[in-house]
Amino acid sequence: MTRRRLVAALALSLTLAAAGPVPAQEKYPSQPVALIVPFNAGGGTDLVARAFAEALKKEVGQPVTVQNLPGAGSAVGTTKLHGSKPDGYTLGMVGGFLVTTSLRGAAKFPATDLTHLARLSLETFVLAVPAASPYRTRAEYLEASRKAPGSVSIGTAGAGALTHLAAEALSQKTGARLNVVHFAGGAKEIAAVLGGHVNGGVFSQVEVLPHAGAGGGLRVLATFGEQRSEKLPEVPTLKEAGITGVPPGPWQGIAAPRGLPEPVRATLVAAVTKAAQDAEWKAFLAKSGLASHFLTGPALDAFLATEIESLGALLKSVGLVQ
Amino acid sequence: MDAFAPIVHGFATAFEPARILYCLIGVVVGTIVGVLPGLGPAATIALLLPATYRLDPVSAVIMLAGIYYGSQYGGSTTAILVRIPGESSSMVTCYDGYAMTRQGRAGAALGMAALASFAAGTAAVVGLMLVAPLLGRFALAFGPAEYASLMILGLTLVAWLGSASLLKSLAMAVTGLLLATVGQDPVAGVERFTFGTQALLDGIDLVPVFMGLFGVAEVLETMERPPAEQRLPTPTGLWPTRQDFTDSAAPVARGTVLGFLLGVLPGGGATIASIASYVIEKRVAKNRARLGQGAIEGVAGPEAANNAAATGSFIPLLTLGIPANVVMAMMLAALTLHGIRPGPLLVGERPDLFWGVIASMYLGNALLLILNLPLVGLFIQILRTPYPVLAPLILLFCLIGSYSVTGQTAEVATKARLRRGAAGARADPRSPARGVAAPGARDLPGERRRLRDAPDLARPAARRRRVAGGARAQAGPAPGPGLREAPGTLSAAWPGILTRGGKCTPAFLTTLENTRSLRACPCASVKLLHRLP
Numbered sequence: 058m059t060r061r062r063l064v065a066a067l068a069l070s071l072t073l074a075a076a077g078p079v080p081a082q083e084k085y086p087s088q089p090v091a092l093i094v095p096f097n098a099g100g101g102t103d104l105v106a107r108a109f110a111e112a113l114k115k116e117v118g119q120p121v122t123v124q125n126l127p128g129a130g131s132a133v134g135t136t137k138l139h140g141s142k143p144d145g146y147t148l149g150m151v152g153g154f155l156v157t158t159s160l161r162g163a164a165k166f167p168a169t170d171l172t173h174l175a176r177l178s179l180e181t182f183v184l185a186v187p188a189a190s191p192y193r194t195r196a197e198y199l200e201a202s203r204k205a206p207g208s209v210s211i212g213t214a215g216a217g218a219l220t221h222l223a224a225e226a227l228s229q230k231t232g233a234r235l236n237v238v239h240f241a242g243g244a245k246e247i248a249a250v251l252g253g254h255v256n257g258g259v260f261s262q263v264e265v266l267p268h269a270g271a272g273g274g275l276r277v278l279a280t281f282g283e284q285r286s287e288k289l290p291e292v293p294t295l296k297e298a299g300i301t302g303v304p305p306g307p308w309q310g311i312a313a314p315r316g317l318p319e320p321v322r323a324t325l326v327a328a329v330t331k332a333a334q335d336a337e338w339k340a341f342l343a344k345s346g347l348a349s350h351f352l353t354g355p356a357l358d359a360f361l362a363t364e365i366e367s368l369g370a371l372l373k374s375v376g377l378v379q
Numbered sequence: 380m381d382a383f384a385p386i387v388h389g390f391a392t393a394f395e396p397a398r399i400l401y402c403l404i405g406v407v408v409g410t411i412v413g414v415l416p417g418l419g420p421a422a423t424i425a426l427l428l429p430a431t432y433r434l435d436p437v438s439a440v441i442m443l444a445g446i447y448y449g450s451q452y453g454g455s456t457t458a459i460l461v462r463i464p465g466e467s468s469s470m471v472t473c474y475d476g477y478a479m480t481r482q483g484r485a486g487a488a489l490g491m492a493a494l495a496s497f498a499a500g501t502a503a504v505v506g507l508m509l510v511a512p513l514l515g516r517f518a519l520a521f522g523p524a525e526y527a528s529l530m531i532l533g534l535t536l537v538a539w540l541g542s543a544s545l546l547k548s549l550a551m552a553v554t555g556l557l558l559a560t561v562g563q564d565p566v567a568g569v570e571r572f573t574f575g576t577q578a579l580l581d582g583i584d585l586v587p588v589f590m591g592l593f594g595v596a597e598v599l600e601t602m603e604r605p606p607a608e609q610r611l612p613t614p615t616g617l618w619p620t621r622q623d624f625t626d627s628a629a630p631v632a633r634g635t636v637l638g639f640l641l642g643v644l645p646g647g648g649a650t651i652a653s654i655a656s657y658v659i660e661k662r663v664a665k666n667r668a669r670l671g672q673g674a675i676e677g678v679a680g681p682e683a684a685n686n687a688a689a690t691g692s693f694i695p696l697l698t699l700g701i702p703a704n705v706v707m708a709m710m711l712a713a714l715t716l717h718g719i720r721p722g723p724l725l726v727g728e729r730p731d732l733f734w735g736v737i738a739s740m741y742l743g744n745a746l747l748l749i750l751n752l753p754l755v756g757l758f759i760q761i762l763r764t765p766y767p768v769l770a771p772l773i774l775l776f777c778l779i780g781s782y783s784v785t786g787q788t789a790e791v792a793t794k795a796r797l798r799r800g801a802a803g804a805r806a807d808p809r810s811p812a813r814g815v816a817a818p819g820a821r822d823l824p825g826e827r828r829r830l831r832d833a834p835d836l837a838r839p840a841a842r843r844r845r846v847a848g849g850a851r852a853q854a855g856p857a858p859g860p861g862l863r864e865a866p867g868t869l870s871a872a873w874p875g876i877l878t879r880g881g882k883c884t885p886a887f888l889t890t891l892e893n894t895r896s897l898r899a900c901p902c903a904s905v906k907l908l909h910r911l912p
Contacts (some may be wrong), residue, residue, distance in 0.1 A: 086447075099712030107429060125425070129580035130563070136577065163570075163580060182601025216568030239566055243700045248645045251699065254521035267700045272700075274723065343716035377568050379680035 083355040085321045093149035095134020097127045105309045106150045109177055112335035116328035132163035139166050143314040145321035151312045153219045156368050159379055168365055172317040173357055175329045176275050176310040179350035180340060181282035182223050185275045186263050187250055188258040195278040198257060199233040206234030212258030214243040219307055220259040222371040226303040259306060262286060263346045281305045288346055325355055334348055385760045395744060398438050405442035406743050409449020410750060414872055416463045417586055417780010419801055420450040424709040436717040437732050441739040443713055446687045447706050448500055455682050456758055461773055463594035467585050468649035468685035471657040473593055475677025482673050485759050486617035491627055491675055492682045493751040499635040500744040501682035503690035506639050514643045515698035515775040517833045521644055536658045558583050587781040595778045609766035614759045623675045630660050630680035638684030640713060642691025648704040649685035656684035696721060697733055756843020
């Protein structure tokens with residue numbers, strides 16, 4: 058008897074549970090939004106994500122919670138984003154890392170197989186040498202490598218990292234014969250350049266700023282962005298010297314899974330666009346030495362397409378993609 | 380006087396009531412994180428990072444720094460009590476710390492770990508204050524050739540550390556290297572042994588490996604024993620003895636200097652420092668075989684080294700803006716959140732931050748000592764827990780620890796796979812907890828008494844047997860067959876090879892000493908082979 062009653066009670070409760078929360082066609086957004094960061098808390102992408110989540114929260118009217126899903130050079134997090142339900146409640150941070158992991162096969166989907174909402178920020182790479190270095194300009198540095206191929210070294214933050222591709226591209230596009238040296242992360246790379254163990258290195262601008270001024274340990278020879286950097290106005294860009302086709306720097310964007318319903322997509326794009334004008338967000342960008350390079354719509358698609366093409370060609374030329 | 384002004388200002392900064400509170404929160408959280416196996420300071424600081432956004436940067440760094448060096452205090456607790464390192468930097472503390480627990484000296488080991496940590500932590504802060512800029516330059520001068528030499532030295536020491544069999548040590552070192560090759564190649568960027576899965580792309584983390592090799596293996600092995608033998612001996616005495624202090628002074632001093640220097644190097648850190656300190660203690664010990672059998676030096680040296688390294692690793696961050704390890708990268712992120720980018724100019728631009736954080740470390744270390752010494756009495760109560768209750772809890776914490784590394788089930792699976800092999804590997808005769816040396820391990824206090832009673836070789840055999848018999852009676856269950864060889868049997872069985880002229884050959888004696896397979900040599904020419912403290 059008791060068992061039968063138990064079974065009945067169980068069946069009833071399950072029925073009630075199933076019948077309970079019928080997902081009504083409520084207006085989006087009615088629940089908190091998750092923002093996947095495919096890196097550890099404390100990394101560059103994480104800091105950007107947390108600052109932007111604060112701004113986005115005000116626009117969508119729901120909490121935006123950051124979820125760190127590190128692993129496999131961002132492929133774990135982006136794969137999770139790719140496989141999430143396209144309901145607008147799961148968003149994720151994307152960037153150059155998405156393009157490279159997807160091209161190299163760690164993330165098993167094309168980078169365009171997401172609903173890209175916007176590009177939020179773009180940072181510039183820089184070429185820096187030790188302050189005691191004999192090379193006073195970019196031209197001198199590259200020329201020395203042409204005279205004695207392989208004798209001038211350039212550091213990167215790791216094999217397959219964006220700085221690696223930038224260093225290779227710089228070598229290829231200028232006919233220089235640089236000896237590319239990989240380090241396990243930007244911190245070890247900058248320590249090696251400061252200590253004079255490599256002749257120079259490609260860095261994010263943020264990394265070199267504390268060492269770049271008068272009396273600092275580094276001399277910045279070139280910036281890779283379109284325009285001169287506000288923080289380093291005296292440093293010429295590569296473009297001024299007529300060098301093109303070098304990845305300009307890491308960018309960060311925000312995306313949702315593919316197949317987002319159009320009204321939800323429109324709401325999100327509008328919210329993201331407005332959040333990008335937020336004063337606190339802009340203050341954060343200025344404080345961390347990043348510049349707002351907001352892009353959305355067709356301009357974003359075009360940017361992605363060129364990014365995939367140029368990074369794909371570079372990966373192939375260094376043998377990381379067959 | 381002017382030279383001291385910034386330091387005095389730093390103390391004034393650190394000793395504001397609110398900051399004392401944050402320092403206390405940091406060290407308490409750090410101790411908890413250290414005690415819980417697997418949950419490391421990097422993961423904790425990552426979790427707490429967003430919360431520090433609302434604090435001022437000095438308080439934030441004081442608190443996060445407290446978590447880091449606090450975790451170095453707590454990490455030894457589980458290593459000593461249940462042979463599971465709470466942090467990877469306490470791995471080597473397992474060897475002698477747990478052996479001491481099995482001798483009923485858990486209190487002495489825990490007390491010494493806290494005192495060594497305090498001594499080293501405080502000395503390292505003094506070092507940080509005096510020579511920080513100088514050592515920053517030293518870290519930069521350390522180039523590829525130096526790192527390569529350090530690596531080769533490390534591998535050589537690993538092979539040398541296992542003194543029982545060079546072949547086995549080298550085989551295990553190679554196994555370790557093979558495990559480390561899993562993941563993305565750091566130079567060419569190609570994937571190695573990943574089977575095309577994302578889970579293996581980052582390589583195999585150290586935490587699940589040591590959880591499987593130490594923790595789970597220990598639990599399984601203990602469960603194989605009869606219930607009466609499972610319980611760990613109730614500790615006798617809470618404090619290190621006078622002899623312990625004498626034995627520990629030099630190891631603590633060596634560990635502090637070594638740990639501090641290794642901590643300063645980018646890529647160095649507390650784990651490498653503790654292993655290096657253990658190897659050095661083994662090198663300088665008069666009787667090398669003693670280490671691993673419950674020698675206080677094997678606890679004091681590494682525990683001093685990991686604390687000194689934790690403090691030393693702040694130098695590259697505060698003077699150059701270069702994080703020496705993952706935890707320092709988190710610290711850098713905390714500062715970046717507040718718009719501070721540490722670099723060579725930090726001392727001049729933010730003296731309150733630089734000196735405030737350093738001053739808070741004195742306070743933090745004192746708080747940790749006050750916190751940890753009473754905890755020794757509490758922690759050893761864990762040993763009274765019946766093993767059937769303790770074992771599932773240990774396994775549960777191992778699982779949580781492995782999962783918390785990255786939040787992936789693959790890490791847990793790694794541990795599960797290593798566990799099987801580990802149980803076999805632990806049959807290594809050097810291990811105090813199992814194998815042919817089991818009677819000694821089961822009743823180490825008894826054996827110590829026996830050794831004390833019969834220290835010389837001249838006593839008659841009858842007296843020797845009586846004393847040994849007495850120890851056996853205290854031990855409870857009689858040792859299994861073959862464990863206590865009657866004098867002469869082996870020599871009869873292997874004349875000319877193991878013995879010559881009725882006496883054991885020196886080579887055979889060395890083997891016995893190294894493998895610890897017997898406590899008395901079969902021909903009774905040398906009575907006691909291994910001396911215990």
